[in-house]
Amino acid sequence: MRKQKGFSLIELLIVVAIILIIAAIAIPNLLRSKMSANDSAAASTLRTLNTSEVTYSTTYPTQGYADTLTKLGPNATAGTCDATGACLIDGVLACGTANGPCPKSGYNYFMVSASTAAPWGDYTASASPITVNSTGTRNYCANADAVIKSTAGITSTPAKLTAGVIATDCADKTKFLPIQ
Numbered sequence: 001m002r003k004q005k006g007f008s009l010i011e012l013l014i015v016v017a018i019i020l021i022i023a024a025i026a027i028p029n030l031l032r033s034k035m036s037a038n039d040s041a042a043a044s045t046l047r048t049l050n051t052s053e054v055t056y057s058t059t060y061p062t063q064g065y066a067d068t069l070t071k072l073g074p075n076a077t078a079g080t081c082d083a084t085g086a087c088l089i090d091g092v093l094a095c096g097t098a099n100g101p102c103p104k105s106g107y108n109y110f111m112v113s114a115s116t117a118a119p120w121g122d123y124t125a126s127a128s129p130i131t132v133n134s135t136g137t138r139n140y141c142a143n144a145d146a147v148i149k150s151t152a153g154i155t156s157t158p159a160k161l162t163a164g165v166i167a168t169d170c171a172d173k174t175k176f177l178p179i180q
Helices: 009-059 167-171
Strands: 102-104 107-112 124-129 140-142 148-150
Touching: 009 107, 009 124, 009 140, 009 148, 124 167, 140 167
Parallel strands: none
Antiparallel strands: 102 107, 107 124, 124 140, 140 148
C-alpha cells in the first residue's frame, strides 16, 4: 500500500474552526478601533474648523466668522478664493449643503450661526455619528471660544443629530463637556 500525502478532512475542518474563532475575537476589536479612530477624527476636524474660522474672520473682517461650511471650502470658480469660498477646508467637509450635514469619516458635520447678517459674530460647529455606536460614540461641538466639547460622560448613547447644535446647547455643561 502507498502512503497518502496531504491533509485529512478532519484536519482541514479543525484549521477552519480555529481561523473562525480567531476572527470572531478580532472583528469586534477592529470595529471598536474604527469607532475610536472616527471619534478622534471628529475632534480633530472640529479643531480644523476652529482654525479655519479664525483665519476666515481675520482675512475677511467685514464678514466676521463664516456662517456656513461652504464659505470655508473651495470656491466654485476654480483657482479663486474669496469670502464665498475661502479654500480653508476640503470639498468633502464643505459639501453642497451650506449648514450640513456633510458626511466625513463616519460623522455628519454641521455649522450654525446665531447671527442673522454679516459680520457674523459667532458660530457653532458640531459633529454627530452617522450611525450611533457603529460609526462613532459621541456628539461633538465647538463655539467661537474654540473649546471642543463632547457628550462623553453625559450619556452612554447620544442622540443622533439631524441639525447643528446651537450655541446655548454647546455651552450647556449638562449636555456637553470639554474634551481632555
